[in-house]
Amino acid sequence: MSLLGALIIVCGLFFYLAGTVGMLRFPDVYSRLHAVTKADNVGLGLLCLGCGLLFQSWSKAALLLVIWLLAVTAATVGCHLIARNRLQQGDDAE
């Protein structure tokens, strides 16, 4: 069980790495947003899942699930607002 949890956490870290590389290397705001929100949400989900397996307790796993849901919601809205702001201001404000 703990091996599976550790494996899932490592997978989650890989998604974080991919998201960070995307944010640093992608050319414009929209694709950077795409990289960060998509990859980091999956990464955080895998981290929470892995930690839940390591804790081996339902209440802690439920708490981690709530944290993941809140973080995903916040990231979605943040992404929406940044993209919207950029669309309205135009692409000249680099």
Add this chain to the structure above:
Amino acid sequence: MTLSLFDGLTALLLVILAWRCLVVPDLFRGIVLFVVFGLLLALTWARLDAPDLALAEAAIGAGILGVLLLGTWRALGSPRSGETPASSLSRWLQIASGLGSALLAGLVAWALHLVPGSEGGAGTLAVEELPLPATGQPVTAVLLDFRSYDTLLETAVLLMAVVGSWLARSSLLDAIAGNDATTDTPVVPALVRLFAPVLLVVGAYLVWAGAHSPGGAFQGGAVLAAAGVLMALGRVLGTAPNVGWLLRLLMVLGLLVFISAGLLLMPTEGSFMAYPERWAGLIMHLVEYALALSIALSLLLLFTGAPGLRRLG
């Protein structure tokens, strides 16, 4: 081994972030770096087994302070990057002050090194002398009993800061809302409806938990204030030009309860803020809840910059 590697990395990152935060030419980047610095500092406190400080740093240092700084940045009219005026100090003066600070830090470190450490440190002594040793949370008890005078003055300073911002009379929120295109999207009110109740529950829990586990008036109050900030940004709460009597009462409630608890027991106990052992726990709870309400409202009003609040929808 792994943990010491992690701690070393955290310490290094803290110094780098603090340095970047000070020297970065762009004001906005500086603010973002400051928030990240606060979050990392919270992590450091957690690693040092000080969850109370970690909570306070995350809620106040990174959260509320970051929001206040960003609001101020917005109201400044966001100068384009690179326009920050260069330091007026000459190069030699900068070097001299840097060397002086380093010398002072070295002297302080040397002086602290010479101080003989007492057995188990001051913390053990303090916990032994606490009025409610078995039941209460030591941090909260120290804040409201040993350090009661300091805590009282901290709250008074916060109240004075709000009064000062009223005198300055620049309504940050209105300046922000005037040209804000992001508030008319339906996503933000949906987020507020989802997050505000959660934040209110978490804030209330932190105040309640302060009696027996990490948490307390400042941490809980900051989270409650964050819920208020969210509601203000989501147009659930609006600003009002006048401060109502209820708001006034709630803002001074913490100080009022704190001071009257200290004064009313003076005849029987003999000195200001000395509590009888039987009632100490109850009095601390009362003070804690009153303080949390006042702190939350004061922080929220610091953000809105307007004297009053009203419900919008």
